[in-house]
Amino acid sequence: MYKTVLLSFFLICVTVTKGTKVKEVAVNIGRNITIFCPITKAGDIEWSRDGRKDTQKTEWNVLEDNSLFLANVQKNSSGVYICSRRNSVDSDEVAKINVTVKTPPPPLKNVVVRPSTILALLLWDLAGDGGYPIVNFTAQYRLAYTNTSWLPISPNHITPNSRQIEVYNLTPNTTYQFRIWATNQLGRSPQTEVYGTTLDVYSEEELARHLLQGVETFDRRIWAVAVGIVMGTLILLGLGVCFLLYHECRISSVGEEHEVIELVPNIILNPGFDPNTNPTDQVPDENSNSETPMRLNNNTVIHPIA
Numbered sequence: 001m002y003k004t005v006l007l008s009f010f011l012i013c014v015t016v017t018k019g020t021k022v023k024e025v026a027v028n029i030g031r032n033i034t035i036f037c038p039i040t041k042a043g044d045i046e047w048s049r050d051g052r053k054d055t056q057k058t059e060w061n062v063l064e065d066n067s068l069f070l071a072n073v074q075k076n077s078s079g080v081y082i083c084s085r086r087n088s089v090d091s092d093e094v095a096k097i098n099v100t101v102k103t104p105p106p107p108l109k110n111v112v113v114r115p116s117t118i119l120a121l122l123l124w125d126l127a128g129d130g131g132y133p134i135v136n137f138t139a140q141y142r143l144a145y146t147n148t149s150w151l152p153i154s155p156n157h158i159t160p161n162s163r164q165i166e167v168y169n170l171t172p173n174t175t176y177q178f179r180i181w182a183t184n185q186l187g188r189s190p191q192t193e194v195y196g197t198t199l200d201v202y203s204e205e206e207l208a209r210h211l212l213q214g215v216e217t218f219d220r221r222i223w224a225v226a227v228g229i230v231m232g233t234l235i236l237l238g239l240g241v242c243f244l245l246y247h248e249c250r251i252s253s254v255g256e257e258h259e260v261i262e263l264v265p266n267i268i269l270n271p272g273f274d275p276n277t278n279p280t281d282q283v284p285d286e287n288s289n290s291e292t293p294m295r296l297n298n299n300t301v302i303h304p305i306a
């Protein structure tokens with residue numbers, strides 16, 4: 001009795017799922033496991049797996065207490081094991097145990113490399129964690145088709161949440177070999193290798209020149225129109241300003257002469273001239289000033305210059 005408890009040393013985790021009556025058992029790869037039959041410890045029972053009664057039976061070792069002993073479990077040892085009372089159709093006399101074998105992570109999937117001239121971006125996806133959380137990823141590279149040693153891709157410790165990493169200092173127009181794997185507490189996944197060829201500097205220059213050419217031809221027309229519009233506007237504005245300035249100069253010089261001459265006749269011809277009368281009643285003078293004249297003293301009235 002006590003021995004059987006000791007044998008369960010390799011049993012990592014046991015949970016009884018109510019309702020489905022399926023017992024969950026997890027075990028690390030390469031370990032031994034003893035699966036107990038919950039129905040009875042003595043009596044006529046038999047073990048089967050996934051409903052097939054005669055698979056792998058030769059490897060199976062049923063102990064005295066009706067428990068099933070599996071040595072050196074592998075990934076393919078995972079599955080639902082059934083212990084049932086022989087020659088019985090009563091469903092209460094059947095127990096199901098779901099055995100999960102935990103492993104290092106499976107190979108990464110969707111591993112691709114996107115090279116540029118001196119950089120490359122390595123991308124990957126996780127196909128699973130094998131039953132334990134990923135501890136880290138490791139990525140390396142080297143010149144393709146050589147036996148040179150692998151160079152680490154820094155950072156050396158790629159965090160479990162990463163799904164891409166950049167590789168620096170590559171040579172243009174060169175094919176590289178990249179490899180990457182994931183690690184959990186049980187070990188490494190198989191390595192996944194990909195090849196990538198960096199771009200030619202020349203081809204990139206060519207590409208840049210092509211793009212620039214496109215920019216030039218595209219811009220030439222736009223620039224011509226834009227410059228034309230701007231220059232035309234500037235010339236028109238300049239001409240307008242010149243004309244206005246010229247006009248202003250002429251008017252002001254003529255107006256000053258008028259003003260001096262005009263003062264006297266206004267006073268003589270219009271002695272009752274009163275600048276405080278309603279401007280709208282006034283007849284516009286020669287300068288058509290709409291502004292009210294200003295009286296300096298009793299004798300002098302100054303009309304604002306137009």
Ligand SMILES: *[C@@H]1O[C@H](CO)[C@@H](O)[C@H](O)[C@H]1NC(C)=O
Binds near residue numbers: 031
């Ligand atoms: C597993 O069982 C085998 C016998 O089937 C034994 O030789 C081996 O040492 C056991 N492994 C461990 C880790 O106890």
Ligand SMILES: *[C@@H]1O[C@H](CO)[C@@H](O)[C@H](O)[C@H]1NC(C)=O
Binds near residue numbers: 056074076077
């Ligand atoms: C299970 O896998 C192991 C190694 O991974 C292999 O030796 C064995 O034949 C496999 N068993 C079955 C039933 O496929």
Ligand SMILES: *[C@@H]1O[C@H](CO)[C@@H](O)[C@H](O)[C@H]1NC(C)=O
Binds near residue numbers: 022080098099100
């Ligand atoms: C057995 O356990 C595995 C892993 O926990 C789970 O994916 C699977 O669905 C279970 N099978 C049954 C029949 O419960």
Ligand SMILES: *[C@@H]1O[C@H](CO)[C@@H](O)[C@H](O)[C@H]1NC(C)=O
Binds near residue numbers: 146147
């Ligand atoms: C790389 O080394 C292996 C053995 O270590 C050898 O068989 C192979 O020819 C070598 N390849 C090159 C390209 O040197």
Ligand SMILES: *[C@@H]1O[C@H](CO)[C@@H](O)[C@H](O)[C@H]1NC(C)=O
Binds near residue numbers: 137138156184
């Ligand atoms: C990844 O994790 C494993 C296990 O903890 C450790 O041995 C290994 O050195 C780590 N690798 C890197 C590159 O940090």
Ligand SMILES: *[C@@H]1O[C@H](CO)[C@@H](O)[C@H](O)[C@H]1NC(C)=O
Binds near residue numbers: 173202
């Ligand atoms: C790029 O490499 C290929 C093969 O290695 C070679 O034929 C080609 O001339 C190289 N291009 C340049 C611009 O060096």
